[in-house]
Amino acid sequence: MKIDEYLETLPENVLSGEDVQLPEKSLKDIFKFVKLKKDDIFYHLGCGDEKGVEIAVNEFGVKKAVGIDYNSDKIKKAKKNLEEKKIQVELICQDILNADISDATVILFWFTDENVTNQMLKKFENLKPETKIVTIWGPLPDCIPDKVEFPYIINKVPFKKAKSMQEQLLAIFGVKCVDFVTAWEFAERYTKAIGSPEIKNDRFLTIIQTLVIWINAKKLGVACGDDIPESIQTYIKLMKMNFDIDFEPMLKE
Missing domain, CATH: 3.40.50.150 (Vaccinia Virus protein VP39)
Known part of the structure; x- marks a missing residue:
């Protein structure tokens, strides 16, 4: 499953904020x-x-x-x-x-x-x-x-x-480039801010959002360094192996 296909299955499109009622x-x-x-x-x-x-x-x-x-x-x-x-x-x-x-x-x-x-x-x-x-x-x-x-x-x-x-x-972030730590910290803040009873696994959604943040930063030319950090690679592999969620197409866009 490609990542964009997975995002469409989330309750009320929680990652995009579309039609989500704020707590x-x-x-x-x-x-x-x-x-x-x-x-x-x-x-x-x-x-x-x-x-x-x-x-x-x-x-x-x-x-x-x-x-x-x-x-x-x-x-x-x-x-x-x-x-x-x-x-x-x-x-x-x-x-x-x-x-x-x-x-x-x-x-x-x-x-x-x-x-x-x-x-x-x-x-x-x-x-x-x-x-x-x-x-x-x-x-x-x-x-x-x-x-x-x-x-x-x-x-x-x-x-x-x-x-x-x-x-x-x-x-926005107080940094000149986005690394894994920055992506994780801000993904976690976002997930908690829009949290609702429908969100059963905040950590899982934080991982998803972290990868989305970092990959978007990479495509925009504001990620730290030219290489993909080991932590990002690890989570991409985990998403693919354990949940059949593939971030590779997003990296290649």
Whole structure:
């Protein structure tokens, strides 16, 4: 089984973050990290359920909270839950590319589709100065983050553009190149941050994500050294022998 075939079998595409509902603890950590406050207008793009906007209102007392998601069933369910709790927030069923977010001061944005992120970057660039965009795992395309507490990252309008991949990497990871230790540490942070009851083996997913991080770094020319580290080779072999998960095609792309 090729690695891309395996990733498609994971619950809720946990490695990509697509359609994954963040645990309440992670949402609270993000809000503390971004210093969400009472005069903020908070938008959760791709909100899924109501937890993000609910916590923003109930525990951080924001002036306004808006959740936007294209999934009508999720929005309908979220609205019902909030009505029962008598919590005043705005939930909108809409494609985020068409959404009016002009009054936002803080935005939580977790999308991995390159087409979506590039289009949203243009929208974000037109927001008022000091608006904070919180992403998970990576910063906005070609941007230098203003603050990092991995896997959570803040970019503020106007954005600082990276001169190179190495400059962006240094800002995110605090290193000039990615070795096995760096890949493992940040993979572990990410896995724990998005952890849910569906994830039964955090260590296994951390290994998978470590290999994905390192191989991507290698392809981008920001891995440490020209050779494949022994630890990376060992895990690639283990994945192939014990789980029939093949990373070789990814290395050759």
